[in-house]
Amino acid sequence: MGGKKKATSAGKFTLVAQPIQNPLPPTNHELVMGERPEDLVRVQIWDEDRFERYIHEWAYNLQQKGTYGKIVSAPGAGDKGRDIRAYVTDEAGEWDNFQCKHYRAGLTPSDVWIELAKLSYYTHLGDFTKPRKYYFVAPHDLGPDLSDLIKKGDEIRKQLLEVWKKTGKGSIAERLVPLDAALEAHVNSYDFNTIDCLQQRDVIEAIKPTEYYRRVFGCGGLVRPKRDKVPDVPTAKETNYVQELLGAFAQYLKIDLAALTEDVLKKSPELGTYLKVARTCFYSAEGLERFGRDTFPTAHCFEELQDQVYVGVLGTANNTHDDGYAKVRAVTTEAGKLQLGNHFLVGQNLVEVHDLHGICHQLVNAKDGRLEWIVKKGGGHG
Numbered sequence: 091m092g093g094k095k096k097a098t099s100a101g102k103f104t105l106v107a108q109p110i111q112n113p114l115p116p117t118n119h120e121l122v123m124g125e126r127p128e129d130l131v132r133v134q135i136w137d138e139d140r141f142e143r144y145i146h147e148w149a150y151n152l153q154q155k156g157t158y159g160k161i162v163s164a165p166g167a168g169d170k171g172r173d174i175r176a177y178v179t180d181e182a183g184e185w186d187n188f189q190c191k192h193y194r195a196g197l198t199p200s201d202v203w204i205e206l207a208k209l210s211y212y213t214h215l216g217d218f219t220k221p222r223k224y225y226f227v228a229p230h231d232l233g234p235d236l237s238d239l240i241k242k243g244d245e246i247r248k249q250l251l252e253v254w255k256k257t258g259k260g261s262i263a264e265r266l267v268p269l270d271a272a273l274e275a276h277v278n279s280y281d282f283n284t285i286d287c288l289q290q291r292d293v294i295e296a297i298k299p300t301e302y303y304r305r306v307f308g309c310g311g312l313v314r315p316k317r318d319k320v321p322d323v324p325t326a327k328e329t330n331y332v333q334e335l336l337g338a339f340a341q342y343l344k345i346d347l348a349a350l351t352e353d354v355l356k357k358s359p360e361l362g363t364y365l366k367v368a369r370t371c372f373y374s375a376e377g378l379e380r381f382g383r384d385t386f387p388t389a390h391c392f393e394e395l396q397d398q399v400y401v402g403v404l405g406t407a408n409n410t411h412d413d414g415y416a417k418v419r420a421v422t423t424e425a426g427k428l429q430l431g432n433h434f435l436v437g438q439n440l441v442e443v444h445d446l447h448g449i450c451h452q453l454v455n456a457k458d459g460r461l462e463w464i465v466k467k468g469g470g471h472g
Contacts, residue, residue, distance in 0.1 A: 129307055133229050142173060145188060152296075161177075185222060186223045189205055191227070191228045192228065193229070196230045196232050196234070197236050199236050199239055206250050211266060213276070213280070220281075243281060243283035251274065317370075317373060320370050328369065335364075335365060337414055338414025338418050338463040371422075375447075378435070378445045394433065395433050395436070403422075407461055414465045421461075422446075425450050
């Protein structure tokens with residue numbers, strides 16, 4: 091609806107109308123519907139390269155938060171067992187190592203001996219300093235045997251030395267270097283209590299607030315911000331639906347709209363309460379609309395939800411109603427009953443009853459003719 095309305099007044103409520111555009115939404119959007127795989131399951135089916143990129147992204151997020159000063163990712167041949175190096179300040183200072191091990195089951199002790207041998211050997215040579223912490227990172231985390239062992243530094247050292255002293259095809263001695271006296275002394279002095287495991291669920295929780303998570307994992311786990319505080323007095327953006335509500339109240343009280351002052355509303359506490367709740371619902375829907383727009387900037391997710399609510403309440407809106415107050419109660423009650431689990435936002439548990447009621451008020455506020463609260467003479471259509 092173009093142009094500005096003349097300002098109207100109803101007691102304390104000064105309502106300045108302004109054009110509000112709300113065209114019919116597109117019928118398609120870019121979100122893929124259907125059952126969403128659990129995050130952990132998704133991680134476990136990735137290939138090695140993608141898994142390492144995901145851990146690098148997690149580490150980079152820690153750098154952005156200030157946990158680390160510099161992240162270096164250098165997986166592959168020649169990394170000396172240092173897939174991701176996380177430096178507290180810079181490469182001259184303390185650091186943590188994150189070693190990715192891409193296996194189809196939880197890691198076992200035999201999966202990690204070569205990595206611990208590399209750690210011992212290269213720190214013995216002085217190729218790099220001992221890390222503050224050394225984490226194994228695997229899609230399925232640790233198996234039970236390694237999970238028990240990882241907490242016992244002395245036992246790790248004992249078993250590593252036993253394995254390293256073995257010879258033959260595939261042994262550490264063949265794959266890396268034989269264990270000589272100096273290297274054995276270095277292993278005996280190494281603090282293997284610094285060995286640990288980075289759990290996948292901890293990684294997933296840490297990156298949930300990031301754009302990377304939304305891009306890679308989709309939309310599960312999203313949490314809406316708290317609702318905005320509802321202003322004490324209706325603002326200009328609420329003009330149309332509040333005016334319609336006041337008109338609906340006037341019809342119910344069988345008085346002219348001009349006679350519906352604040353004092354009259356005080357004498358009808360039910361109406362005052364309903365107006366307050368309606369405004370709370372409107373702002374809840376406005377918050378969901380903003381959240382949808384910010385989270386899915388190229389989609390029309392919220393507009394499609396509005397359209398589904400409109401279609402769902404249209405029959406009730408077109409029924410005959412005694413007055414506008416009876417109509418708004420019937421329509422919003424029907425909206426609250428709608429089963430819209432096929433819609434993405436609903437399926438992600440992001441939509442509340444407040445929103446469904448509020449969307450009805452948004453549709454009235456749009457003033458595009460789709461929905462009105464005031465009952466026209468001769469019927470309840472609109």
